[in-house]
Amino acid sequence: MPENGNYMIAAYILGGVILVGYALSLYLRTRRSLRP
Amino acid sequence: MRMLRVGRWITAIALLLLVGVYVRALVFTPVERMQGLAQKIYYLHVPAAIWTETAMVLVGIASVFYLFLKDPRLDRFAAASAEVGVVFAAVVLTTGPIWGKPIWGTWWSWDARLTSMLFLFLLYVGYLLLRSAVADPATRARYAAVLGICGMGLVPFIHFSVYLFRTLHPMPIILKPSAPSMPGSMVATALFSVGVFTLLYVGFVVQRYALSYLREQLEAAGEVGHA
Numbered sequence: 001m002p003e004n005g006n007y008m009i010a011a012y013i014l015g016g017v018i019l020v021g022y023a024l025s026l027y028l029r030t031r032r033s034l035r036p
Numbered sequence: 037m038r039m040l041r042v043g044r045w046i047t048a049i050a051l052l053l054l055v056g057v058y059v060r061a062l063v064f065t066p067v068e069r070m071q072g073l074a075q076k077i078y079y080l081h082v083p084a085a086i087w088t089e090t091a092m093v094l095v096g097i098a099s100v101f102y103l104f105l106k107d108p109r110l111d112r113f114a115a116a117s118a119e120v121g122v123v124f125a126a127v128v129l130t131t132g133p134i135w136g137k138p139i140w141g142t143w144w145s146w147d148a149r150l151t152s153m154l155f156l157f158l159l160y161v162g163y164l165l166l167r168s169a170v171a172d173p174a175t176r177a178r179y180a181a182v183l184g185i186c187g188m189g190l191v192p193f194i195h196f197s198v199y200l201f202r203t204l205h206p207m208p209i210i211l212k213p214s215a216p217s218m219p220g221s222m223v224a225t226a227l228f229s230v231g232v233f234t235l236l237y238v239g240f241v242v243q244r245y246a247l248s249y250l251r252e253q254l255e256a257a258g259e260v261g262h263a
Contacts, residue, residue, distance in 0.1 A: 007077070
């Protein structure tokens, strides 16, 4: 079986960072819009 | 604002379930013999691709209806779906090459599937830039609707490109007329991930829709620039 687990880990980390980063960006943008 | 709270809750639950997808894929799903652990990238890459294509089709449908009905809610939804589609496309375009390197021996190939997916991503980045460049809301919505409809036309081409051209990209394993070409436990993990991405899409779009609404209110009050 090929040893390529590091590629899987990299993909999972990058995918997670993109999705969590976008969720955070939405949170910050809406908070800024709600600020009086 | 109730819609915003609902969107945040859905997103939070979806992100927690995404951790569940990772755990299920790593611990409870068998390792594919030929591809090794890199095959598990599939559980992130494919659901993101399915929801990229769906998001762009929904942009196109909302845009068609907007041109007839001129309802700002349709334009707001199209803008939200396009932005979320771009984020999912970014996941597809980063995880794909990471899988390609150990399996194909190259990060990228300019074949029909990969190139058309990159084109779709760039087209919707252009869509978002267009929206931020036009100040008048009615003109912005009309121009964006036309571009959104053009983008929708690209989606069937992307999906069927693996049948129409000789590509490095594998044929569909689940989204095809015949039975899935993988064991039941792998299909279950893939479907679980598709469900989580569905929830992520809904949570993100609801929040992004609420953000557009908030910005329109501020814009009407003359406090900020356009969304």
